[in-house]
Amino acid sequence: MQNSHIFREIDNSMVSLKDNVLLMASLTRLNLERAIHSLLTRDVDLARVVIGDDTEVDELELKIDHLGMDILVRFHPVATDLRLVITSMKMACNLERISDHAVNIAKRAKKIGKSTEMVEASVIEPLYSMAEKLLRDALLAYTDANSDLGESLKSADAGLDKAHKEVIALLSSRLENSDGRAENLLHLIFIARSLERIGDLAVNIGEDSVFLSEARVIRHDRKASGPGGN
């Protein structure tokens, strides 16, 4: 995919774009990890760090958009180059939303951390590992142009959705006799929801990777369709 161009500026710009996306991705993953960690260890300071670091992620999103725009104007890329630019810009958007979800988790973790201990917090952990795995695989699919991996994410996400439903059911059942912990239970429910959304966003990233490597659109339940539909 990365064939070098006669006009080397194109190479430099593409590499820069991809590097920025990967940087943003690693920051996002770190934010998410820290957010969950702050929930599980009730570390309020860590939660604050996550909220602060989101600014960096937002700036990266702007930078990637700007870089992509510049590449489009300067070089009029086609084929793989064009798909890389478009996919990178979309990924930046998805990653920014994931980071926003991480911030939400951190905010709620902060609130829980300041109040009573919640034993139910542990049910979040398996959800998180599934979501984290989805995210990791999606990013791998992008980096390695691995379309099989990208396609497999949807079915993995089904598992996350199912687990999410079970967690919601469990937490909702505890709401009835919560004696003062209702607010925290609601926080946990929202955290679970964020993780489910992160899974969906990871699936989007996976679908974009398939588009990047094979020019195939598999969004919205379209299977094996090339550009322009069936």
Next chain:
Amino acid sequence: MFDPEKLIRKGLPKGYLKDIVVRLFLGGITYLIVVIAVLLFAKIISDGAPALFTSKFPFVDTEFLTARNETLHVFDDLQGTRHQLPASRYNEYLAAHPGEAIYNEHTFSYSGGGIAGPIVGTALLTVGSIILALFFGVSAAIYLAEYAKQSPFIHAVRLAILNLAGIPSIVFGLFGFSVFVLAVPVITATPSDRTLLAIPLFLNDWVLSFQGWNSSLIAGCATLACMILPVIITASEESLRAVPQGFRDASLAMGGTRWQTIRKCVLPYSLPGILTSSLLAITRVAGETAPIMFTAAVAAKDDLPWQGLSNPFGILSSQVQALPYHIYTLAARIPNSEYTQRAQYGSVLVFLILVAILSSGSMVLRAKMRSNLKW
């Protein structure tokens, strides 16, 4: 919707017969011209071959080409054998057979010996006139093509040069006579009586005397040069213009001066064209009679031009024989007989071969130079 059936032709194509008739007509004329040319050459070759070619090695009568022109003596000796001897061998014969009787002696001027004199004279005239014409012609061409601004005056100059090409050669001869033979300046210590103007130079008693160069090689060369000047100028200007403008632009854009640009980027590439034109001019000059009749040529000359001179430049002031003039002399100025015919036809054939060699030389040279240049 057109009918595709109409695409299929029925019968002969339209205008078919007319086409054939026209083709035959034009082709016939073309081949007729070829036939005429072939007949012309064939007649000349068949008439001249007995004079020029011999049956023994080297198959060419070298004596004809290298001996000087002499009067032919035809006589019968005591036994009735007919002898044809050029003057020098006639004198030898007389010395070898003293006192013997000679019967039926006839002399034929210019018909004996060979044509070395005319060949040499033509060569000198040609070389001299080409050198002069190239110098003046190429200089003028460079000026017209590279330096002169396009204005009505320059158009008039070009028109004047082209008009030179249309002037009859006899007029050139008279012009050369009145100007180069009688009127051009000469630096001499002893001005002649008929000088038009004598300006003393205050150096060694030398005087700038407008008395002309007399009938001489230099006068003939100058006259012939005037004649071929328009051809050389026009062809040189064409070849200069044919050099791509991009060469000049590139050279100027790198800081070259006008003359540097012309010398290095234009002139070398226009040489093939200039040389071609000069070779064509050679063939023309070699064949002209009228311009040299009054200015350089003489019918009889004992020495070759470089013999019997007081100084090396004397060759320029000596008169010469010339091949076309020699042919004219043989054909028109002496009575015709079988003895003169050998000399006449032989001279014509030699002349033709000379011109053919020069022409093919020009074609070969041009092709060779052209193939070296690609742009």
Next chain:
Amino acid sequence: MGTAIQIRNVNFAYGAKRVLHDVTLDIPDRQVTAFIGPSGCGKSTLIRCINRINDRIPGARVTAGSIHIHDIDIHRPDLNLQELRRRVGMVFQKYNPFAKSIYENVVYGLRIAGVKNRAELDDAAEKALTSAALWDEVKDRLHTSATGLSGGQQQRLCIARVIATEPDIVLMDEPCAALDPLATLKIEELITELKQKFTIVIVTHNMSQATRCSDRTAFMYLGKLIEYGETLQIFENPKNPQTEAYITGAFG
């Protein structure tokens, strides 16, 4: 980065026909400035004023305004024209190497400047050909005819020829117009490298060329300068509606 060329209120005419109207702009040093615009807008005329190669066209003259190169007015009567043209090189649209050897082509500028030392010429030739990304391809056939090279190579040879005299400014009048896309990209790559040493002004009717390799772009129309600025700004968000109309292809 200073200013290499200052163009102030330049008006130019071919005889009675006015071709440039009050053009004013500064061309920065060691950057690539591109001129774009439809045919006949005066962009070629303008850059040909910079090395005064229009002088050889009768009736062509700057009727008003001035052009300064590093603060020297190039129309001053005591200007050394040959030196100007050595300092401001030009590459033409139709590549025109002389019908001589590659070596002779490259050292031509030095020869006419009076350099005779063979070693000096050899060095300069190698340096120029290397800078033009041509050395490896021709080093074994320096003395063969230049016309045996491909079109892209011939144009790079013309560029080598110009930079052999180490000019400050290189003017390029649609250098890739006669080349195929691959050769074009090679030349653009070359331009991007050359701008470290030379100020480059390039006229192009291929807008992608301007976007790819120029730092600043000037849009001209009917002899007037319409807009001039950073290339990315001009193409992402032009300020003048005429510029937008041209670059989006709303008119030709």
